[in-house]
Amino acid sequence: VSQTVLDRPRAVPAEPAAARPEPERLRRTSGRTNEDWYALGAAFAGSLATTWVFYTKVLPFHGAIGFVVAWYLVFVVLYAGLTGLTQPWPVVADRVVSAAVVAAPTLIGAALASVVVLTIVKGLPALSHLNFFTQDMSGVHADDPFTKGGILHALVGTLIEVAIAVSIALPLGVAAAVYMSEVGGRLAQLVRTVVEAMTALPSIVAGLFIYSVCLVYLHMPASGLAAGLALSVMALPIMARASYVVLGVVPGGLREASYALGAGRWQTVWRVVLPTARPGLATALILGIARAVGETSPVLLTSGASTFLNVNPAKDPMNSLPLFVYASVTTGNPQMEQRAYAAAAVLLFSVLALFVLARLAAGGRRRSR
Amino acid sequence: MPGEVSLPPRLVALDGGEDVPRRIAASYSLQDRLYVHGVRITGLLVLVIAGSIGVFLGASSVPTLRHYGLGFFTEFRWLPSQDIIGIAAVVVGTIQVALIALFFAVPLAILTALFITDWAPPVLRGWLVRLVDMMAAVPSIVFGLWVLFFIQPHATLVAHWISKYFGWFPLFHVRTDVDYPIWNQAPGYPSYAGSAFIAAIAVTMMIFPMATSVMREVFGEAPAGEKEAALALGATRWAMVRTVVLPFGRSGIVGGTMLALGRALGETISVVLVISQAFEIKPYVLESGTATISSLIVSSFKEASPAQLSALLTAGFVLFLMTLVVNSIAAVIVSRGRSGGVTEL
Numbered sequence: 001v002s003q004t005v006l007d008r009p010r011a012v013p014a015e016p017a018a019a020r021p022e023p024e025r026l027r028r029t030s031g032r033t034n035e036d037w038y039a040l041g042a043a044f045a046g047s048l049a050t051t052w053v054f055y056t057k058v059l060p061f062h063g064a065i066g067f068v069v070a071w072y073l074v075f076v077v078l079y080a081g082l083t084g085l086t087q088p089w090p091v092v093a094d095r096v097v098s099a100a101v102v103a104a105p106t107l108i109g110a111a112l113a114s115v116v117v118l119t120i121v122k123g124l125p126a127l128s129h130l131n132f133f134t135q136d137m138s139g140v141h142a143d144d145p146f147t148k149g150g151i152l153h154a155l156v157g158t159l160i161e162v163a164i165a166v167s168i169a170l171p172l173g174v175a176a177a178v179y180m181s182e183v184g185g186r187l188a189q190l191v192r193t194v195v196e197a198m199t200a201l202p203s204i205v206a207g208l209f210i211y212s213v214c215l216v217y218l219h220m221p222a223s224g225l226a227a228g229l230a231l232s233v234m235a236l237p238i239m240a241r242a243s244y245v246v247l248g249v250v251p252g253g254l255r256e257a258s259y260a261l262g263a264g265r266w267q268t269v270w271r272v273v274l275p276t277a278r279p280g281l282a283t284a285l286i287l288g289i290a291r292a293v294g295e296t297s298p299v300l301l302t303s304g305a306s307t308f309l310n311v312n313p314a315k316d317p318m319n320s321l322p323l324f325v326y327a328s329v330t331t332g333n334p335q336m337e338q339r340a341y342a343a344a345a346v347l348l349f350s351v352l353a354l355f356v357l358a359r360l361a362a363g364g365r366r367r368s369r
Numbered sequence: 370m371p372g373e374v375s376l377p378p379r380l381v382a383l384d385g386g387e388d389v390p391r392r393i394a395a396s397y398s399l400q401d402r403l404y405v406h407g408v409r410i411t412g413l414l415v416l417v418i419a420g421s422i423g424v425f426l427g428a429s430s431v432p433t434l435r436h437y438g439l440g441f442f443t444e445f446r447w448l449p450s451q452d453i454i455g456i457a458a459v460v461v462g463t464i465q466v467a468l469i470a471l472f473f474a475v476p477l478a479i480l481t482a483l484f485i486t487d488w489a490p491p492v493l494r495g496w497l498v499r500l501v502d503m504m505a506a507v508p509s510i511v512f513g514l515w516v517l518f519f520i521q522p523h524a525t526l527v528a529h530w531i532s533k534y535f536g537w538f539p540l541f542h543v544r545t546d547v548d549y550p551i552w553n554q555a556p557g558y559p560s561y562a563g564s565a566f567i568a569a570i571a572v573t574m575m576i577f578p579m580a581t582s583v584m585r586e587v588f589g590e591a592p593a594g595e596k597e598a599a600l601a602l603g604a605t606r607w608a609m610v611r612t613v614v615l616p617f618g619r620s621g622i623v624g625g626t627m628l629a630l631g632r633a634l635g636e637t638i639s640v641v642l643v644i645s646q647a648f649e650i651k652p653y654v655l656e657s658g659t660a661t662i663s664s665l666i667v668s669s670f671k672e673a674s675p676a677q678l679s680a681l682l683t684a685g686f687v688l689f690l691m692t693l694v695v696n697s698i699a700a701v702i703v704s705r706g707r708s709g710g711v712t713e714l
């Protein structure tokens with residue numbers, strides 16, 4: 001939507017002087033004149049027609065992407081030209097920039113929509129069978145029909161691994177955040193600097209770290225525990241920093257009021273600071289989980305992809321959703337590719353569900369204030 | 370600052386007569402002492418865990434650097450069987466993929482952030498912000514699948530077209546006969562699939578939400594008074610944005626770009642899915658075959674002997690240092706930008 005310098009007031013019909021005093025009509029300060037709409041529509045139709053004639057009939061080009069790009073460029077040129085007939089240069093510049101500013105989110109939105117649609121449509125053949133959620137892949141051949149086999153082992157594995165990661169990263173992260181924010185001091189500054197630095201750790205390096213320490217040097221088997229550790233190494237700095245930010249938003253006046261009432265430091269933190277920050281902490285936790293659920297690379301290095309249901313994180317390989325997707329795609333078997341899409345759809349929707357949950361948790365804070 | 374909250378004062382000494390500043394000393398209950406020490410120990414534990422990763426990575430790169438010397442950074446081949454190992458190609462590949470992704474993502478992010486703050490109707494604004502945040506939560510492997518099966522067939526056509534007409538420019542050159550149609554490439558020659566360009570599309574989708582939300586936040590803080598003043602002087606929307614929002618948001622643009630770069634450097638699984646791995650330093654980004662540090666780690670950790678594992682850890686350490694430097698610069702830029710001159714009206 002564009003706005004021009006020439007948003008002139010609509011001509012108000014001259015009223016008879018003796019008429020009763022009507023309330024003054026407010027001028028719409030934004031919005032388009034009819035001329036603006038004509039220019040937009042004409043540029044749209046003209047560019048479509050021009051591009052169609054030249055792109056498909058005259059010039060030796062073909063392909064949908066090229067057509068859309070050419071159409072867009074012709075549209076911008078026509079729109080600028082039509083505007084330039086009646087409007088000064090700054091308005092033309094405004095129109096051209098507006099065309100770009102609207103096109104960018106449209107492009108991204110189309111890409112995002114195609115991601116979601118593609119994942120669901122390609123995964124639907126496998127998703128529509130209930131056994132996809134209730135069976136594992138043990139003894140199932142890649143070419144077997146979708147009535148056999150499923151992702152139960154990956155679902156359970158993801159749950160266990162994320163639970164391990166959260167049970168390590170959450171208490172440590174929140175306690176470290178309390179230390180950095182409520183206790184303070186020079187040492188806390190050092191902790192903060194290191195935590196900030198470790199948020200830059202790429203997930204693949206976190207996975208490689210656990211792989212070399214646990215699997216190679218300590219001779220642990222590839223297992224869900226190792227994967228959980230790798231995820232927790234990745235999530236710990238993220239959760240600590242997010243909790244620190246949340247605790248920093250708690251108003252200092254609440255703490256001072258608590259001290260003024262004679263509460264000690266522990267009581268202040270436990271009864272005042274943490275309850276005040278609870279919705280924010282919940283949001284940080286859920287977003288951390290969403291991140292950990294979707295991470296593939298640390299899991300890929302540490303857990304080993306099993307085809308069977310394994311609920312013991314301490315021994316034997318354990319699969320997880322992202323790893324199942326990766327392993328299925330790399331087989332190159334079309335049937336497994338569809339299973340990968342189905343698992344990716346499950347993954348996508350569980351992450352989005354977590355995200356909605358996080359919004360609800362954050363929304364609770366806003367209402368209670 | 371939450372850390373500077375005053376402690377509960379306790380009356381210690383009160384001399385009669387003159388006004389002497391009261392000495393404030395705090396003595397804590399056992400509970401408080403337990404709490405402070407407990408939390409401090411946890412903080413130290415986190416420090417040790419986080420620090421030990423860095424120290425471990427650094428320490429395990431010592432044998433590699435001692436064995437291969439500086440050649441580790443200049444050798445581009447990765448032939449463990451012949452004891453020829455170097456990370457020049459993967460470092461160049463990592464930077465190439467990240468820079469191409471930035472080339473796509475940054476303009477899109479700037480325009481989208483501007484759309485959200487200044488163009489979109491207020492009703493739409495909240496939804497767009499939520500949508501961008503939600504996009505940040507989409508797992509990387511989903512974007513990898515999307516690029517591999519949906520985008521790649523189209524992107525190779527685009528790459529073919531670009532190399533056909535602009536192949537004289539070294540960046541767009543592909544060392545094959547471009548006059549062959551894309552479905553009939555001469556065998557043994559590089560083709561267009563699995564290139565740095567196509568991998569960068571997946572990385573673009575990963576880094577776009579992060580860059581957009583940083584930029585949107587900074588653009589949103591542009592002083593309303595100055596924006597209204599510009600509009601009141603007769604500026605168009607673009608003139609207002611150009612003179613008020615963009616200068617104010619410059620730190621957001623640079624900081625968001627740097628943060629996105631840090632993320633792009635470490636992006637793993639979508640790149641691994643898309644690229645066909647080749648250890649070669651070349652400017653031809655449209656040509657099949659590239660390698661990044663993370664793809665190298667994924668592809669060779671399993672067969673690695675202890676010496677090669679140390680080499681991989683060194684590569685990981687280099688990657689970590691790169692992202693660390695980039696992120697630190699970004700943090701400084703973003704925090705410095707907040708103190709920009711705001712005219713209060």
